[in-house]
Amino acid sequence: MKPDASRMRGEDRRELILVEATRVFGDHGYVGTTTAQVAEASGVSQPYVIRMFGTKEKLFLEVLDRALRLLLDAFREAQRDETSDDPLGRRLGRAYVGLLEHRGLLLSLMHAFVLGKDPVIGAAARTGFLAVYRFLTDDADFSAAEASEFISGGMMINTMVGLRMTDEYRTDADVRDLLDHVFPEKVDLLLGFAHATDTE
Amino acid sequence: MKPDASRMRGEDRRELILVEATRVFGDHGYVGTTTAQVAEASGVSQPYVIRMFGTKEKLFLEVLDRALRLLLDAFREAQRDETSDDPLGRRLGRAYVGLLEHRGLLLSLMHAFVLGKDPVIGAAARTGFLAVYRFLTDDADFSAAEASEFISGGMMINTMVGLRMTDEYRTDADVRDLLDHVFPEKVDLLLGFAHATDTE
């Protein structure tokens, strides 16, 4: 389970730390995460994390950047995919929920979205958010109303995942109702992927 | 501008601190907020904040509790209001956006929603979230789908406010599009209330 940071070269190790950082930031938020937590999860020393990324803030910015890249990549692939005859909106929705496989990815973004007050993180968050919006309107040809509706559903999913509704409350009838209507055809996927992962 | 904490009695001062704490927590999040910031914003000493609420965590829980109470109060009043012939959904939507008047209220809730991993805050957040959902389905007679859609719009609003889209980006055409479609009839209200307030 614990990643083996030894016998890895630069690029791989960097990516490993970014993966783990994404998970920890997703669990505890930007301020709530310590570089020591990221280090332990990655199997390296805390100063090494700082050495590699400069500051905790820069590390978080790289996490955000990677998250956005993976998000837009997934969207582009879903758009290209002609094997399904589902409408584009549904394909993009599936791609979005599929991102839950990358633990902490959507939640790290969400944490950034609510830190808009922060000069550095806020600016990055706004830019990233607008990039997604522009993809929907420019590349996916969504109307403004469609894009807004799609993103609303995404923010709802992020919230449900952040609340860990999928963990402890999966037996609650209200939650099942909610999940069923947030994303009917992907509840199982959502439930399967959204499990909390301890990063203590 | 700065509240005058002197010449106030227990209850008033407690409420004042809760108001200021709501604003500061909304800006910086639970972990990102220091009790010293809350104290300074309230015009009292930092140890006094701790004295009055016990711990930072308990203070935040009281902020959440108050926020939920105000939220449900606003919903109940909107439901009772028969002066408008708007449908209930629209009246509730207006009530929700009106809560932006209470600076940091929706954002403090949002910060709690993404901290579901935390044993104490997560539990409170889930309970509060479900209370809102139950109001919509039980009291407002929304279907599960309608409730989900309504809440999705709410999470979208929270995100836009958290991103401070309303502050710096109000000239951006994409943002105007977004805002126009998130809540058409209340964009002005949203823009008017959503201004960041420095709580340094």
Place this chain on the structure above:
DNA sequence: GTCTATAGGATGATAGAC
């Protein structure tokens, strides 16, 4: 490249005066 040791600065909470 990666670690150990540690400095330097903040923060939540307590003690105790008034």
Place this chain on the structure above:
DNA sequence: GTCTATCATCCTATAGAC
């Protein structure tokens, strides 16, 4: 009730050895 002073802890970042 409210403040000042302060402690103990934690955390980011640096220094420097290997």
